[in-house]
Amino acid sequence: MIGIDTNVLIRFLVEDDADQSEAVRKWMAMRDAEIPAYVSTIVLAETVWVLSRRLKFPMKQVTNILRDLLAADGLVFEETERLDALLHNGEPATDLADYLISWQAAAAGCSYTVTFDRQAAGAIPEMELLA
Numbered sequence: 001m002i003g004i005d006t007n008v009l010i011r012f013l014v015e016d017d018a019d020q021s022e023a024v025r026k027w028m029a030m031r032d033a034e035i036p037a038y039v040s041t042i043v044l045a046e047t048v049w050v051l052s053r054r055l056k057f058p059m060k061q062v063t064n065i066l067r068d069l070l071a072a073d074g075l076v077f078e079e080t081e082r083l084d085a086l087l088h089n090g091e092p093a094t095d096l097a098d099y100l101i102s103w104q105a106a107a108a109g110c111s112y113t114v115t116f117d118r119q120a121a122g123a124i125p126e127m128e129l130l131a
């Protein structure tokens with residue numbers, strides 16, 4: 001397994017630099033179940049942010065892109081099962097990063113995660129509003 005950085009995944013998805021996009025497409029074409037690329041939750045959160053906030057992709061399009069990536073044989077995601085369940089139940093009820101934050105905190109042994117984000121606290125059982 002080989003880890004990839006956010007900029008590599010973005011260049012794979014968006015051709016904003018012809019040379020880098022070509023390089024990553026060739027490299028990704030060599031990924032398979034035996035030697036996949038690993039996408040961490042940090043890379044995933046940054047990718048969603050870049051696509052939705054910086055490049056102004058609609059969240060429905062971002063969700064569809066993530067579904068396609070999850071189905072690829074040459075990619076392995078941290079939190080694959082949770083992501084798959086979340087993305088196949090429609091669009092997430094709040095920012096994907098909020099889910100990733102709560103999942104990482106739970107994995108570290110936290111009983112819950114506090115937030116000032118009302119939408120996240122209402123959508124994610126492991127998050128509680130700090131009032």
